[in-house]
Amino acid sequence: MKAKFLPLLFIFPISFYANAQNVGINTDASAADNSAMLDVKSTDKGMLIPRMTAAQRNLIASPATGLLVYQTDGTSGFYFNQGTPTVKNWILLGAKGDTGVAGPQGPQGVAGPTGATGASGLQGAIGPAGPQGPQGTGFSNGTAAGQIYLTGSTPFAPQTPVTLSGNATVSSSGVLSITSLPAISGANLTSLNASNVSSGTVATARLGSGTASASTYLRGDGTWATPSGGGGGGLLAVTPVTANGTTLTNTSQVVFIKGNYGVTLPSAPSTGLVIYIFTDNVNSTVNPNGKKFRQNNNDYDTSNFTNFGKTNQLGLTLIYDGTVWLCF
Structure with a gap:
């Protein structure tokens, strides 16, 4: 498949002067300066050298x-x-030059004289002593080792030490040990860190709504869903174009233009993005959205791609290489 881009040719009136020693290009028919091999003169245009x-x-x-x-x-x-x-x-041209060699270090200057010590400030007055707080009642003695204190109601004074009940114990160094957990309702598990579960299983009911099976998967939002696309995995989506104004998403896809319509490519395509475009109408167009097309070792401007839907063509394949759209 080949697409033709026809450049516009503009012809401007110029004067060309040459002799055996130098060449002059200008619009006023003046001779080239004797000191220049090429003398280009203009008041409203510049000179372009090869760009690459x-x-x-x-x-x-x-x-x-x-x-x-x-x-x-x-x-x-x-x-x-x-x-x-x-x-x-x-x-x-115009780049920063190399840094010059550092000069030798100059001699150290003479230290200045030490200044006089300032006078000491006056000592502040001592404030009055605050009132003495009420005397505490002290702690009650327990009946065994490894007990803990619980505070009572206002004024929250410590009560007589008690021993932990159930499956928890506290060592003399303050380490809490739980030998086994009693039965816990799943409805009470509102936050569970999986890294702290070293054995056992978590009930399926805690993994979101839906039913776990060989044909479903757990989504990131905690719900169960069935894979789309018939489980094909990797199949390209087909985007039908039935009107003007369609801008393609940044995903590899198959595009079918169903009539005399135009389609716009993504403005920020990912490198390696592949888009296959088919049409039954020779007047369908493809807008590169600010990028360039490249075909047959040539980069073309950002104009629309037209006349690719002829009867002897199968379609248009576009691959973005990070800079331009490669056309096949």
Whole structure:
């Protein structure tokens, strides 16, 4: 499949002057300056040198010393070959130069004289003593080791020590031990950290609503669901286009344009995104949404892709390589 992009050609009136020593290009028919081999003169236009990526620049065979190009990616700007055709050394114009060698350290200055010690401030007055608090009632003695104190009601004074009941005990060093857990209703388990469960199983009822089976899975929101797409896993979704104004999502998919409509590609596609586009209408269009198309070693502008739905074509395959859409 081939798609043709026809560039627009604009012809501007210019004057071209040349003699045996130099060349002049201008609109006022003036001769080139004697000191210049090429003299380009204009008051409303500039001069463009070749523009390319860093990879394309590095593929230039035997670049001459002083060769100048404009790099469009990475650290963009004007680069010139400061090396030789065999030992290339591309330098960015206007880049910061190498740091010079640090100068020697100067001699240490003479220490200044020590200042006089300031006068001591006056000692503040001692405040009056506060009232003495009420005398405590003390702690009651227990009846066995490893007991704990519980406070009573207001004024929350400690009561006589008691021994823990049930399956819990407290050692003399304050370590709490639980030998076994009594039966607990599942409705009372509102928060359970799985990393603290070393053995046993958790009731299925605590894993969300629904029924666990070989044909269901547990979703991240705690509910059970059946896999979509018939369990095919990896099948591409089909997106029908039946009107203008459709912008595709950033997912690999099959797009079927059912008529004289246009479709817009994702604005921020992921690298490796694959989109297959089919249509029965030769007037269907594809908007690259600010990206470029690449086909037959050429990058094309961001215009719409048209006239790809002819009867002798099966469709259009687009793969995003991180910079442009590769067309097949």
